[in-house]
Amino acid sequence: MHACHQHEKMCVSLVPIFNHLETEQMAEIMKTAKSGTFKRGEIIYHAGDKSDSLYILNKGKIRIYRLSESGKEQLVRILHPGDFTGELALFKEETHESYAEAIAMTQICMINRTDLQELLLKYPSISIKILTEFSNRLEEAERQTTRFATEKAETRIAVFLAECLEDQGQFNMLELPMSKKDLASYLGTTPETISRKLADLQHKGYIRQISNKKIEVLDLDGMLLI
Numbered sequence: 001m002h003a004c005h006q007h008e009k010m011c012v013s014l015v016p017i018f019n020h021l022e023t024e025q026m027a028e029i030m031k032t033a034k035s036g037t038f039k040r041g042e043i044i045y046h047a048g049d050k051s052d053s054l055y056i057l058n059k060g061k062i063r064i065y066r067l068s069e070s071g072k073e074q075l076v077r078i079l080h081p082g083d084f085t086g087e088l089a090l091f092k093e094e095t096h097e098s099y100a101e102a103i104a105m106t107q108i109c110m111i112n113r114t115d116l117q118e119l120l121l122k123y124p125s126i127s128i129k130i131l132t133e134f135s136n137r138l139e140e141a142e143r144q145t146t147r148f149a150t151e152k153a154e155t156r157i158a159v160f161l162a163e164c165l166e167d168q169g170q171f172n173m174l175e176l177p178m179s180k181k182d183l184a185s186y187l188g189t190t191p192e193t194i195s196r197k198l199a200d201l202q203h204k205g206y207i208r209q210i211s212n213k214k215i216e217v218l219d220l221d222g223m224l225l226i
Contacts, residue, residue, distance in 0.1 A: 011035070011058040011109035014082045017129040025123060032115035038102040051089040051096045053110040057081055060106030063182060066098045075185035077140075078103075078178050087130060089113050090120070148188045154197050156187045158223045161207070165217060172220070176213040201226075 011033060012018050012026045021029070033056075038044055044055065044062065062079040076098055079085060085100055090113060111119075120127045147156045160183070164174040176183060184191045198215075201207045206223040208216040217223065 011056045011107075014058060015056045015084055016082060017084065017126055017133065020125060020129070021123060029111070029119060032111050032119070033109040034111075035107065035109045038106045038108070040102055040104050040106075042102050042106075044100040044102060044106075044108065045086070045096050047096055047099055049096050051086060051094050053086055053089055053112045054084055054116055055086045055100070056084045056109050056111070058107045058109060060102060060104040062106060062108075063101050063103050063178075064098050065101070065185065073185055074188075075178075075182050077137075077186075078182065080177075084133075086110075087134070090116055090130070144186075153187070153189045153193050154200065154226055156189070157194065157197050158201070158206075158226055160187060161215065161217060162220060162224060165220070172217045174215050174217065176215065180212075 012029050018026060018029055035058075036044075038060075045051075047067065057079045059081055062083075062085070064076040064079065064085055066074045066076060068074065079100075086096070088094065093113075120130075147159070151159070161174060164177065165172070167177075168174055178186065180191045180194045184194045187194070198207070198209060201223060202209055204226075206217070206219045206226075208218055210216055
């Protein structure tokens with residue numbers, strides 16, 4: 001790992017919990033940040049590692065996942081530039097419950113608990129931004145749990161595609177934000193089921209698969225009624 005002033009500046013200005021601050025305030029945060037670079041496939045932290053820093057993604061992509069007692073992998077979320085992880089370290093000393101893996105060449109910056117707690121006291125607006133993100137993640141976790149318990153795989157996939165359209169601000173064209181393997185883990189099914197159900201949706205005229213990740217939604221209302 002190495003320190004890089006420009007890298008840290010980009011990190012701080014990119015992440016929503018900081019980018020509302022004044023230039024001088026962001027400069028103060030930059031002084032506390034340390035940078036790191038990870039190759040694809042490298043683990044940034046393991047379950048069981050001490051959790052004492054906030055990790056902010058500047059460039060690349062990170063997958064956060066957990067392992068069940070049987071060793072089955074459950075994808076929690078995919079981080080993109082501007083996202084962060086390790087936020088529970090802000091409130092108490094504990095260990096990570098998940099794994100963070102770089103799935104592309106990735107650059108991050110880290111701010112340790114002590115420095116960040118001082119910043120939260122000095123700039124309460126950061127706390128509000130973090131609590132907003134907590135709320136969003138809790139809502140998503142509850143939605144995901146409900147899907148697993150009540151919805152069939154085809155419905156889970158259809159709703160996920162609709163959410164992708166909304167998140168990407170598109171009317172009928174979307175790009176899957178993760179591999180089919182990760183999507184299967186996220187939706188609690190198998191890659192084979194994902195491929196089969198997407199083919200079924202295409203056969204029924206609801207979607208058109210343009211490439212491995214690019215999908216055109218032809219009948220959104222109909223797809224959500226299946």
